Amino acid sequence: MRRANLTLEDLTDDDSEVDLGSIRTASAFDTGRSRSSLSLSFDLPPSSPAISLKSAFGSPSSPDLIRVLRPSALSRSQTLPRVPQTEIKPRRGSSGIEGLDVDDDVLAKIRRWILGVAIVDFDIDSGPVVNGIFPPLFLLPEESENIAFLSFPDSLQFDQGSQNHSFRIREHQLSISSEKRPAPIDGYIYGFSHFSQRRDPTSKRGYEQRSLVFLTHHPYPALFSSLSSIFGPLFSAHGLPMLETACHNIATWSDPTPGATVELGFLGSVLQVELPHCTDEQQLTECDPKSHILASSSPFFPPPxxxxxxxxxxxxxxxxxxxxxxxxxxxxxxxxxxxxxxxxxxxxxxxxxxxxxxxxxxxxxxxxxxxxxxxxxxxxxxxxxxxxxxxxxxxxxxxxxxxxxxxxxxxxxxxxxxxxxxxxxxxxxxxxxxxxxxxxxxxxxxxxxxxxxxxxxxxxxxxxxxxxxxSRSNELLIPLTRYLNTLIPTPSEVAGHQRNSRSGPLRLKPFNTSAFFASLKVHGSTLPFRSTSKRKYFYERWLKTPSFGLWLAQQEQIVQGVLKQSLDTTS
Structure with missing residues (x-):
């Protein structure tokens, strides 16, 4: 059994340093194919079709679950039976979280989705302080301090109430076991905070201020904002049993498989969640965001x-x-x-x-x-x-x-x-x-x-x-994908490569800026530019951005993978 530990002093032995000048690109899944990828003459894996919503359903194991529409062919995870609704008041200066245990196998399942849930309280002498994380998570003192301050608003927004927000912090590179801290995905930790403030006559400030923060490696703002908005009020009303139950609910979920649509049971609710194939995929399903969540999209409430x-x-x-x-x-x-x-x-x-x-x-x-x-x-x-x-x-x-x-x-x-x-x-x-x-x-x-x-x-x-x-983002890429298709090796070049065993791997021909602009001049663009000169200047600027470099590298990877698959099939 693993026991939560609030002590952070023993984490200061690590002398890891981070180059703050370096900026890594966020990409949770780099191997997926976006909708705007090249139109090749090879068979690429098709994107998943839109999910059709059918009639409402009930849960046989949890009849109290909120009824929502259910897509067909979904993975299903049920919520665990509810714990007794006993209100546990944390003692002043401690969250009481150190009394919670978690088995190693349950911990591994929880960590597929989240790193942990942090309880952050306001201390009159120190400001916001992380009073505990469940399941226990290895954090450096500077990481803990960063999370604490970012989980609170800069200034008071209301007398009493709550709000949800999110943040992103750079993750330190640590040489520790995956049980203490899962390996990074894109070099960042994402936090989804439910901040609440209520009057407390026993406090010197007259208020109790607390944030409950989901920490995760997945950049899924719509999903984790929904979880935060459900969990926050229930924890405020019932205390630690809700935290333990929430984490056990998450442990019952199926793997976060890219492109899957899953049904996630959480604290008496069922969430239908559509996961993207990759970080840069457009999630285009138009739906009721209360009943069908597009994980990587922005929260839809209030209307953006x-x-x-x-x-x-x-x-x-x-x-x-x-x-x-x-x-x-x-x-x-x-x-x-x-x-x-x-x-x-x-x-x-x-x-x-x-x-x-x-x-x-x-x-x-x-x-x-x-x-x-x-x-x-x-x-x-x-x-x-x-x-x-x-x-x-x-x-x-x-x-x-x-x-x-x-x-x-x-x-x-x-x-x-x-x-x-x-x-x-x-x-x-x-x-x-x-x-x-x-x-x-x-x-x-x-x-x-x-x-x-x-x-x-x-x-x-x-x-x-x-x-x-x-639509405009896709239209911007059309002239580029059109030109890149001319750089794909022809069937005769593929056949010649098969006959020459000493040749290296097949790949796209080098991108030539002059040739691209010649193609753009001939074929034009469906993006409504104000003039042809502005169109040329816009693309000249975009070809110099790091975003274009990333996009081109992704397309080269896709083409090289398809060419390799074609060669393996014919050999």
């Missing part, structure tokens, strides 16, 4: 279109800046706002890979603060979500600032200055960017109307916005 209300007419410029790996400072009134917005922008980029660092929520206490925020030009592709007005002053030299929320009418801002949030006023501010592509004015009117409408209209507009930029 509201985040960009003050910048609706600039969304095409914002998309271009994200594609061109331009650094953007994203300012919001809460971590919930910034994390949802950054995951949304990352989602709109698919199937183009992200080559820069993304931080859904970032504070001055982050260990990477001096590396990411300094007097030097910001790093390429950096998306930084902040709420502290300090960043407005320290990032004056950044080229782009996106401030989330509704535009404040000038007369309102002057008359009610006490109600205006600190920081830049909502809207899009850029020093250098000039738009290349045309806006969709029909969609823009729909978005503007939806922001004044009801919830259903806002959700519908959010889906329309998502489809629109998914």
């Amino acid at each position: 279109v509201l985040l960009f209300e003050a910048s609706l007419s600039h969304l095409w410029s914002i998309w271009e800046c994200v594609v061109l790996c331009e650094p953007i400072l994203i300012f919001g009134t809460s971590p919930s706002q910034t994390s949802q917005a950054i995951w949304w922008l990352r989602d709109l980029l698919r199937p183009i890979p992200t080559a820069g660092d993304i931080r859904p929520y970032f504070t001055i206490h982050d260990r990477d603060h001096s590396a990411l925020v300094n007097k030097l030009p910001p790093k390429s592709g950096l998306l930084l979500g902040v709420t502290n007005p300090f960043f407005e002053r320290s990032c004056l030299h950044w080229p782009h600032i996106l401030s989330l929320g509704r535009r404040i009418p000038p007369n309102t801002a002057t008359k009610n200055t006490s109600t205006v949030a600190p920081g830049p006023s909502p809207g899009w501010k850029t020093k250098v960017h000039k738009r290349y592509i045309s806006k969709d004015h029909v969609l823009l009117k729909q978005l503007e109307s939806a922001c004044r409408g009801i919830e259903q209209e806002r959700m519908s507009a959010s889906w329309a916005l998502r489809r629109h930029f998914y």
